[in-house]
Amino acid sequence: MSSDYQKLLNNLDALNLKHMREYIPNYIEAANREELSLTTSLLELTNQELAFQKNQTVERVIQRARFPKRSSLEDFDFDFQPSLNKKEILDLKHMGFMEKKENLVFIGNPGVGKTHLVIAVGIEACHQGYRTLFISCHELLLRLRSAFEKGTVDRVLRRYARYDLLIIDEIGYLPIQKVEANLFFQLMTMRYEKKPTLITTNIILSRWGELFQNTEIAAAILDRLVHHVKVFKMTGKSYRMKEKT
Missing domain, CATH: 3.40.50.300 (P-loop containing nucleotide triphosphate hydrolases)
Incomplete structure (x- = not known):
């Protein structure tokens, strides 16, 4: 089992699913405890990865924009x-x-x-x-x-x-x-x-x-x-x- 688990982590690394790689150890315990189905588990994992990748993409766009600082409309007085x-x-x-x-x-x-x-x-x-x-x-x-x-x-x-x-x-x-x-x-x-x-x-x-x-x-x-x-x-x-x- 441990060998298959390590292979899973290696596969996630190879697929560049870095957030899922970090997230999955704790998630497996929660999924087993709550008896989640395979479909529900995969959906949750892929949603987490997609959200992470979207945030990374946005962060790169913001960095390339060369703002001198960060601000928002909501925190304007x-x-x-x-x-x-x-x-x-x-x-x-x-x-x-x-x-x-x-x-x-x-x-x-x-x-x-x-x-x-x-x-x-x-x-x-x-x-x-x-x-x-x-x-x-x-x-x-x-x-x-x-x-x-x-x-x-x-x-x-x-x-x-x-x-x-x-x-x-x-x-x-x-x-x-x-x-x-x-x-x-x-x-x-x-x-x-x-x-x-x-x-x-x-x-x-x-x-x-x-x-x-x-x-x-x-x-x-x-x-x-x-x-x-x-x-x-x-x-x-x-x-x-x-x-x-």
Whole structure:
């Protein structure tokens, strides 16, 4: 019997059913004690393995998205940010904006929770199988400019354009040069009406001409960004100041 038991464990290892391999020793005792049928036992074991593999897949997707931290919509302090419609924010977890190819823009001063919310939405998107990337505006523009100088910008633009959901954090904190503005415009054009983009910014949209140092390119970017968009204006206080106090 012990030989057959060891062979079973070896087979589970060979089949890469690692969770079932760890789970089965205790489960056999419970199954014998409760006199479970073979069908019930196999169903329970395979359900456990499927759930484990799904969680592992989601975890890999979340890691590849490169979030700087983990957050959720449920742990956001809406009482501290009364400018937001709580129901409207919580509805984002249903991913209706993904189906409609609708962009989301969060506008507000530093510390009001913009990044928390886009990370939370991004993690929910990962759970629902959407290929997601989180990147700061500064890093994105550095990568695009580097690719432009190396002559590989078309390939890099296509890579960013393919993400189901692209989250660009902190637009407006650093000046944007003309070349960078043109590259950003190209990326927005490639994603326009194909893939939604989430953006956080501390600059109201009417001042993006100053941000991009070119009113025409800013207008062209905004034309594509706001054609299908939900804008969330956050006028509350800084969480960082709250924690410090």
